[in-house]
Each structure stands twice: as structure tokens, then as C-alpha cells.
Amino acid sequence: MLSWLKKSKQILGMNARNLSFVRPGNSKKKVALADNKIRTKKLLEKHGLPVSKLICAIKQRRDFYNFDWNGLPSSFVLKPNRGLGGEGIVVTFGKKKNNKWVLPNDKEASLADIRYHVSNILEGDYSKTSAPDIAFFEERIKIHPAFKLYSYKGIPDIRVIVYNRVPIMAMLRLPTKHSKGKANLHQGGICVGIDVSSGTTTYAIQHNHLIEYLPDIKLKLRGIKIPNWDEILELAIKATIACGLNYVGVDIAIDREKGPMILELNAHPGLSIQLANLAPLKDRLLRVRGLKIRTAKKGIKVAKDLFGGEIEDEVEGLTGKKILGVVNDIKIKNKAGEWIPVQAKLDTGAGITAIDEEFARQLGFAEAIDYYLGFNIKRVLTKEEVDDLSQRKVWQDLEKHKDIVAVAKIYSSHGISYRMEIPLLIELAATEINLNSSVIIREHLKYPIIIGRRDLKKFLIDPTK
Amino acid sequence: MIFLLLPAIVLASGLPGEYYDGPSMLIQGMVDKGVALETIYLILILPVIVTVIAFARQIIGLTALGVYTPSMIAISFLVTGVEYGLILFLIAIIVGSLGRSIARKIRLSYLPRMAMVLSLVSFVIFGVFWFSAYYDLFLDQLMIFPILVMILITEKFISVQVEQGNKRASALVLETLVLSVACFFLVNWSIVRTFILDYPLVVLLTLVINFIIGKWTGLRLFEFYRFRKVIKHVELAEKK
Numbered sequence A: 001m002l003s004w005l006k007k008s009k010q011i012l013g014m015n016a017r018n019l020s021f022v023r024p025g026n027s028k029k030k031v032a033l034a035d036n037k038i039r040t041k042k043l044l045e046k047h048g049l050p051v052s053k054l055i056c057a058i059k060q061r062r063d064f065y066n067f068d069w070n071g072l073p074s075s076f077v078l079k080p081n082r083g084l085g086g087e088g089i090v091v092t093f094g095k096k097k098n099n100k101w102v103l104p105n106d107k108e109a110s111l112a113d114i115r116y117h118v119s120n121i122l123e124g125d126y127s128k129t130s131a132p133d134i135a136f137f138e139e140r141i142k143i144h145p146a147f148k149l150y151s152y153k154g155i156p157d158i159r160v161i162v163y164n165r166v167p168i169m170a171m172l173r174l175p176t177k178h179s180k181g182k183a184n185l186h187q188g189g190i191c192v193g194i195d196v197s198s199g200t201t202t203y204a205i206q207h208n209h210l211i212e213y214l215p216d217i218k219l220k221l222r223g224i225k226i227p228n229w230d231e232i233l234e235l236a237i238k239a240t241i242a243c244g245l246n247y248v249g250v251d252i253a254i255d256r257e258k259g260p261m262i263l264e265l266n267a268h269p270g271l272s273i274q275l276a277n278l279a280p281l282k283d284r285l286l287r288v289r290g291l292k293i294r295t296a297k298k299g300i301k302v303a304k305d306l307f308g309g310e311i312e313d314e315v316e317g318l319t320g321k322k323i324l325g326v327v328n329d330i331k332i333k334n335k336a337g338e339w340i341p342v343q344a345k346l347d348t349g350a351g352i353t354a355i356d357e358e359f360a361r362q363l364g365f366a367e368a369i370d371y372y373l374g375f376n377i378k379r380v381l382t383k384e385e386v387d388d389l390s391q392r393k394v395w396q397d398l399e400k401h402k403d404i405v406a407v408a409k410i411y412s413s414h415g416i417s418y419r420m421e422i423p424l425l426i427e428l429a430a431t432e433i434n435l436n437s438s439v440i441i442r443e444h445l446k447y448p449i450i451i452g453r454r455d456l457k458k459f460l461i462d463p464t465k
Numbered sequence B: 001m002i003f004l005l006l007p008a009i010v011l012a013s014g015l016p017g018e019y020y021d022g023p024s025m026l027i028q029g030m031v032d033k034g035v036a037l038e039t040i041y042l043i044l045i046l047p048v049i050v051t052v053i054a055f056a057r058q059i060i061g062l063t064a065l066g067v068y069t070p071s072m073i074a075i076s077f078l079v080t081g082v083e084y085g086l087i088l089f090l091i092a093i094i095v096g097s098l099g100r101s102i103a104r105k106i107r108l109s110y111l112p113r114m115a116m117v118l119s120l121v122s123f124v125i126f127g128v129f130w131f132s133a134y135y136d137l138f139l140d141q142l143m144i145f146p147i148l149v150m151i152l153i154t155e156k157f158i159s160v161q162v163e164q165g166n167k168r169a170s171a172l173v174l175e176t177l178v179l180s181v182a183c184f185f186l187v188n189w190s191i192v193r194t195f196i197l198d199y200p201l202v203v204l205l206t207l208v209i210n211f212i213i214g215k216w217t218g219l220r221l222f223e224f225y226r227f228r229k230v231i232k233h234v235e236l237a238e239k240k
Helices: A002-008 A014-025 A028-035 A038-045 A059-067 A111-124 A230-245 A273-277 A282-289 A297-307 A312-321 A357-373 A385-391 A394-398 B004-013 B025-032 B037-060 B068-078 B082-105 B110-135 B144-164 B166-188 B190-198 B199-216 B221-226 B228-239
Strands: A054-058 A077-080 A135-138 A157-163 A166-174 A190-195 A200-206 A210-211 A247-255 A259-266 A322-324 A327-333 A339-346 A354-355 A404-410 A416-428 A431-440 A448-453 A457-460
Touching: A002 A157, A002 B228, A014 A247, A028 A038, A028 A230, A028 B068, A038 A054, A038 A135, A038 A230, A038 A259, A059 A111, A077 A111, A111 A135, A111 A357, A111 B110, A157 A230, A157 A282, A166 A230, A166 A273, A166 A282, A166 A297, A190 A273, A200 A327, A210 B068, A230 A247, A230 A259, A230 A297, A259 A404, A282 A297, A339 A357, A339 A416, A354 A357, A354 A416, A357 A416, A357 A431, A385 A394, A385 A416, A394 A404, A416 A448, B025 B037, B025 B199, B037 B068, B037 B166, B037 B190, B037 B199, B068 B082, B068 B144, B068 B166, B082 B110, B082 B144, B082 B166, B110 B144, B144 B166, B166 B190, B190 B199, B221 B228
Parallel strands: A322 A457, A339 A448, A354 A431
Antiparallel strands: A054 A135, A077 A135, A157 A166, A157 A247, A166 A190, A190 A200, A200 A210, A247 A259, A327 A339, A327 A416, A354 A448, A404 A416, A416 A431
């Protein structure tokens, strides 16, 4: 119980967020700026940061009557200037032949519908205290192909929490059928935590519950690689420098053609990001408090060093095993004693490591291979043929060559092969491993070496890496 | 300094009036001049109610619709009684949201639309009046003040509905209701009542309490629940 309380101290709650982080770092004037989407947009543009283009703002009734409604493009986003939590936003995807716009939920909107919505925004339907508001149209961001499968008729966005110019935590928000194409959490969207150092997704939540797959289509939410990740982090930091806020949530979407663009800034970013990342915010915030960070590059570096790969570290800490991806850059020592860099595939489906004949020759095993070829063993053998070879104790003769340390019988769907094994010293993930590798003759592998289970006992393989 | 002075002031306010065990001298004097004791109590209890609400928000995590709404409802309950008050409240909220969903279909500007919805609420409450008069129910509690409060709250509820969605608005209303009922029972408790009237300046203590609550940066009670999975996960990182 006592340790539980201690752990809970690392979580950022509403009180601490407001009193310890929002209030000291964010002056009232600058918070008001972040709450004003048009002013934020203009400020960011002035600083040369990418934002979606403003088509037109309707500030008052007079603008409403003078506005050239027929000049509206076939696709746009309509927003209230001081809207809260994504309410009051209308996205159109195109115009139909009947002159109506297509909405995300398979509905359509006529010009009268759009005008009515603008009118409601002006009246203050969606502003904090029902105070009159400004409505504006902006260009719709086009979805990046990396997210196409994952989002239901809307644009996913990425929220990065930046404190003291360091990106602290990030999440990807996916619109769902339930959220009517909007990515906001309380409207039923999905939040997926992102590992700050690698830009890969970790845990996912919907309606405050952990989920593993995208509902309906059973797509795994873990391990999505966010495109342009470093650029996103840099944009987030630059946006906070531009607006002068010290604790901000920056919302960024990725356009198919223009790349990452800043959607809006939030001076009171929500706390659920901790759930999506299953990681506490306060602990991270305290670690960067007081650091002097001057440039965005430095901020990214600090974040990656401090918060990167926490999940992997945890698994590694628990199992004592390193996590590796499927394809790794390794080094192999050739017979002359030089380290040769090469790409290796880790294959947990194979028992024994295998090396390509050509590559083995380059390493200096040509003589041994020629000796093996002298035995005229067929590449693929039947059971009887292998039994015959075993009975004649051919392996004893093969092993007479000093480079052939063993002979392996490899069973595959084509049949059985009788391969020679050579000793190798490799360096994989900064660990030197002595192993015996079978030599595959005349097959021209895509990767010159495939490392099998026998030599991977010290590692865990993460296929998403 | 002021914190040290407070208890002294509070105790001083407890000096008995003409009768040794009656309300304090201060209050006795006002009552003698013709101020209603009930009114004095309502004014004195308001700081207590808002402190309870502040506590519920900052320490427990009940959001409710601001401070003003639950305190108004709690005080209305004091006037109308809790059963009748709850009935009125529910009628106002239900008719309000029904009216809103109908009014949304007709295209009208915000204010006229809201005015129509609130009128609808008034008509329905008028119907309730008629019903109670006809069957001799709750007649003594039919007062205009609490009813006006209910109607005001309907507007607040509807604007939350527009801004934050149905689900959030309903949750907020439920929290508000729970809080109001809790405040009502606290305020209606005879021990509290006697104590406040005996030591009226006790209410100054709420300033101190609010100061402490306002400086509290720990997790709210509900946040422990909300982030329970994250808390559990912190454990893993520490095992290393």
C-alpha cells in the first residue's frame, strides 16, 4: 500500500497540472493566445511553421451576409475559433453533383446547413461561456497513407506534450466510426501511446479501456511507425517556442503532400495521455524541470535520452534479454581476422544459422566448400538417401577438413539437405557470439546470413522493429 | 497571523445572548430586530456549502457544474424539501433536453432557441403546479425562488450539452445532483445548524480550509481510480 502511494506520486493529476505546471509556465495572455485558433495560426505562420491554410474567417454578422458562400471549395474544415475539445468542427470531403458537401458520417450538408452551423458558431454555441465567437474555414488536411487503414473517415492527429522545450510524451489519436470521424478522446476516438524515442506506438485506449486491436477490422495498434517522427517533435518544440508557453499540448497532423502541420495548441492538455502510454507524466516533467534547453534539436535529444525505449528497457530489465528487430547490421570476422559488416536476418523459424555459399567463400571458406562439393552430395535428398549417407559415415570424412566442424541434417518442405557447418565469430548488438553455421549451396539468399534459434537464446525478437 | 487570530474571533462570536444556551449574541440581536433566523442561517451556511463543493472538486474529484449551480440547488432543496426539489430538478432537466433536441431540428438562432426551451420548461412546471393544486400535493412548497433556480440550471445544462456532448453533460448533472443532495443533508443536520448559529464566525474557518485545498497538488480521489493501471505499471519500472 505504501509503495502504491509512492508510485501514485509520479502520476500527474489535475491539481498538480494546474498549480505546478500550467500556472507558473503559462501566462494568462499567452494561454488566451493558444485558445484563439486563428491568432495561433497566424503567429505560427509568421515563425515559418507549417499550418493548414486559412480560407476565410467570419468574424461577425456583417461578414456572414457579405461572404461569398458559393466560393467555398469542395473540401474544407469549418471550426469555431474558441471551440472546446473538438466540438463544433465540421469536415467536408468533397462536393456531390447535387451541390451538397460530403460529411464523414455518410451524411451530406447543403449550403443552408453550412450557413446555419456558421450562424450557431457566431452565436457562441461552442465557445466556453456561450460568448459570441468567430467561425473560420481552413484547408482540409489529406490523410497520410500510413494511417489510411487505421482511421475512420477523419484525420488522425498526434498530440505531443512539450514542457520546458522537451517533448515529454506523445500519443496518436485515431477517429473511429463511433467518434464520427473526430479524433477527440471523449467522443470515442482511440488514443495510442507513442514511444518518444522511436516514434512507434505502444498501448492503446478507447473509452478509458486498454485495447489491443482496432475494433471491427482487428488491426494491431501496437508497433505503428509514425512517419516523419523527428520532424514532428521538432515542430512541436518550435511551436512552443513561438507561442512562449512553457507547458503545452501541440496537435499535429500529417498531410499526404505537405508533411506534418500544426493543428492547434492547447494550454491545458488532458491527462489521459498517461493512460495511452501507461506511463506517468509528473515523473518525466520533474526530470526536465529547470534544464536549460536552447534549441529544438537539443530538446529532442534530451527527450530521446530520458524517455526513449522505456518499454524495451523494462522488458530487458525483467528478462535480462535484449530486444532486436528482424533485420540487423552485424559484423563477421573473416579468416584474415577483419570484421566484415553485413545485414543479417534473425529467423526464429530456423533452428541452425545458415550462411550463403558465396559469402562464405568471401570470408575465406572457399577451400572447405570445394572439399564439400567434392563429395557430390545432392542439394535435396530423400530420407533413404540421407540414411544411406549416415550409414556410410560420410560426416566423418567431411569433418576431416579443418574448417568443417559438424554436419547438419536440415529438414524442410522440399526434403532433407546434408550440410556442412563452419565456425564463425559474429558481433550482434554489441555482443560477440561464437557459432557454427551451415552453408547453403547455390541458393543465393536475400540476406547473406540467417541466424537461427540456436544462437538467439540471449535475445528477444520484436518483428515490428 | 490571521490564522492564529481566527479561532479567537470564532470563540468570541460564541458569546451567549440573553439566554445562556441560545444562539450567539450577534444573531440574537439581529433576530430581535426582526431579521428571519432562517435567512441568517442561509447566508451563514453558504460559505460552508461552497467549501464542501471546493473540497469535492479538488480532493475527491467530483466535477459538477461549477460552484454556483450545486450550491443553488442545495439551497433550493432547503426551501422545497429534497423530494419535491429532486422531482422539479429532474422534470426541468428532462424537459430541457427533450426541448433542445426538438428545437435543434428547427433552425433558430441560439438565444431564441434557448428561450423556447426554457419556456417549455416553465409550461411543464406550470402543469406540475396545476397537478399539485388539484391533488393537494406539496402545496406549501410551491415557491417561485427554487423554481427559477431550476430553470436557470436547465440553461447551464443545455449549454454544457452543446459544448461537451450528451454523455459528459449527463455525468456532470449526476455529479451535481449527488453533491447538492450531500450538501443539503449536511446543511439540514441539526447539529450543524445549532453549531453555526451558536458560533456564527466559525464560517471564517472556511477561508483557511479553502486556502489549504487551493494549495493541494496531490492526486484527486477519483484520479487514483482513473490512473490505477498506470500506477500499477510504474511498479515495473521500479523493479529494475
